[in-house]
Amino acid sequence: MELWNFPACSFFSDHHTHTIMPSLLSGKPSLAKMFTETTICPIYTLTDSGSPLRKTHKLNLEVSPHRAVSAVRLMRIEFGGAFADLLNEQGKGSGDNEMGYVERTLGFRTRDLDDRDLRLVTEVVGGTIRWRRYLDHLILSLCHDERTFRSMEPLLVQILRIGFYEITKLDMPPYAVVDESVRLAKVALRPGAGNLVNGILRKLAVLKESDSLPAVEVDGDDRQQARGLATLYSHPVWMVRRWTKYFGQDTAIKLMAWNNSYPSFSLRANTGKGLTGADLVSRLKMLKVPHEPSLYLDDFVRLKTGMQNVIQAGLLKEGFCAVQDESAGLVVSIVDPQPGENIIDCCAAPGGKTLFMASRLNGQGKLFAVDINEGRLRILRETAKLHQVIDVISTVHSDLRTFSTDKVVEWDKVLLDAPCSGLGVLSKICVGIGNWKTWSNLNIYRMSFSIQLPGW
Ligand SMILES: C[S@@+](CC[C@H](N)C(=O)[O-])C[C@H]1O[C@@H](n2cnc3c(N)ncnc32)[C@H](O)[C@@H]1O
Incomplete structure (x- = not known):
């Protein structure tokens, strides 16, 4: 027996040609077992010395690629703890990578994914979870x-x-x-x-x-009605009960319908690089991406579709623009950063607002970006370099609760974007709704109340 490694999975084999059982999703033995019990295995050909000569893919051209990839992604999300939005992000432009997962999970590949398939996968996976x-x-x-x-x-x-x-x-x-x-x-x-x-x-x-899908009953006592609504709008029962209690049933229904609606996105032109909203609009026109200007913010545009084109054209990678919600942009307009000011951005990572504020400083002043999470601060620094605003940003890895008592920093303005329940962004993070846990959210609230502003 000899062991050899292949990207993302290990195989045991003796010599010659073999059917090899892949260990699916490394580090998840129970998941691997569940898959291998139900799937066909790919065949790999080895030379007499045992080294891999070529990999003969089992190719199935009859199965639609979007369906195979969607099914595998849903398995990874439900049993492997992967996040739909991250998978969508990674899957973009990497059809081969996706097929690797399909092959290791289902035992065969399909034809490669084209752009239309990738869009469909994002839609189907998000919608199926939602x-x-x-x-x-x-x-x-x-x-x-x-x-x-x-x-x-x-x-x-x-x-x-x-x-x-x-x-x-x-x-x-x-x-x-x-x-x-x-x-x-x-x-x-x-x-x-x-x-x-x-x-x-x-x-x-x-x-x-015949327009007669099985109905969902919404009647009985409060609890039964909440259960019915939870099924009809696909939300957790506790959330329906809480919203009904605080806002009434009509508003609770509107909130759930909003969460289930297709989210729109907005882009911010990177003024830190000397670009304007007009530059962004002309790039979007060139890419034939439908858009409309923000009603509230000069350098923002709204998109309903076409985000894939924006990503594939490299607009985000080259720091031409950032994906930023108008609501986040409005917070920055209230802070209204002016060149020469010192601003502390508490709870700054991953830095959407920090970067926007930094772009408003025009190279003069300082932004102290404080966050407890080193990894997220690293992302902030990388994006700040990309957006060419790193010179006015100092990242501070610290727990704000101790930072506020240990450090003396002179500041003109402070932004505290403390962790919150995040319920307002449920329409954008489809994997979130079902996984929202009452207690963990209450803990987040409690923690944000215990954060104090530096010097206060
Ligand atoms: C809502 S996010 C901030 C989003 C950010 N302002 C933006 O616009 O991208 C909350 C952040 O608070 C950070 N955080 C949580 N507890 C903290 C603490 N005690 N001290 C500092 N940062 C903390 C988290 O690591 C997380 O990055």
């Missing part, structure tokens, strides 16, 4: 019994969720979705799984066509 509670309600309603649903292989559940999402929320042609989902289930799992997917998705297609 609507998971509702989708599971529909799937469960169409299964013979609860046991059938609960005993499904995790990959099978993901394939069904994707199909349900595409039919109910993306309005994709149902029979194409059925056909493709069945193919994936058959190849990645077993023929019986394909039959099951076929039966359930066909039922859904019929119900969708």
Whole structure:
């Protein structure tokens, strides 16, 4: 036996040609076991000396790439703790990397992803996570019994969720979705799984066509109503109860609908590099990215779509602009940094507001960017170099609670952007809604109250 390593996974083999069992997602033995129990393995060819000669990919051109990649990403998010937004970010322009994951998980590759596939993956993964509670309600309603649903292989559940999402929320042609989902289930799992997917998705297609999807009941006492709304809008029950208690049911419903709506993004032209909003607009026009000016801020533009084009054209990498919410920009307008001022940005990392404030100093003055998290401060420094505003920024790695008592810093203005519940950005971080934990958020609130401003 000899052991050799391949990027991201290790294989055991003796000599000659072998079927090799990849250890999927290193460091997650239980996950690896779960996958390997249900998947086919790729075949690698070794020379007599045992060194790898060539890797023969099992290529399946019948399975749609966006579906295979989406199913694998959902597995990584649900069982491997990966973040959807980071996976979307990493996946951009790296179709080969994605196929590596697909191959190690499912045992075969599909054709490579093109830009349209990548966009679809982002949409499908985000939407499937966002609507998971509702989708599971529909799937469960169409299964013979609860046991059938609960005993499904995790990959099978993901394939069904994707199909349900595409039919109910993306309005994709149902029979194409059925056909493709069945193919994936058959190849990645077993023929019986394909039959099951076929039966359930066909039922859904019929119900969708007759506009009679299984209803969610929202009645009974407060708790029961909250459960119903939580399913209908795919939010945690505790969140529905809390919002209903504080804002009333109508507002709670509006908040959930907002969280479920497709988020829009805004870009800030990097004035620190001497660029203006007009420069950004002309680059976006060249890239044919639909946009509109911000109603509130000069150097900001709003986008609904086309972020992929912006990323692929390198606008973010070259520091031409930054992705920044208008709400964050408005905070900086209130601070209104002026050249020559000393400003302390408490809780600064990863630095969205620091960079914007720094760009307003025009090279004169100082920004002290304090944060407890060294890694996030490193990101801030790197971005500040990219944006050419590093000269006016000093990063301070410190717990603000002690920094405020130990250090004397002269300052003109202080911005405290303390950690908060983050509930306001749920529409942008789709993986967040289901994972929001009441207690951890309360702890965050408690901690931010104990932070004191330096010198106060
Ligand atoms: C909401 S984020 C700040 C976002 C940032 N202002 C921006 O615009 O990019 C909160 C930050 O507070 C930091 N933080 C939390 N507790 C802290 C403490 N006791 N002292 C300093 N920083 C802290 C976290 O590491 C995190 O980076």
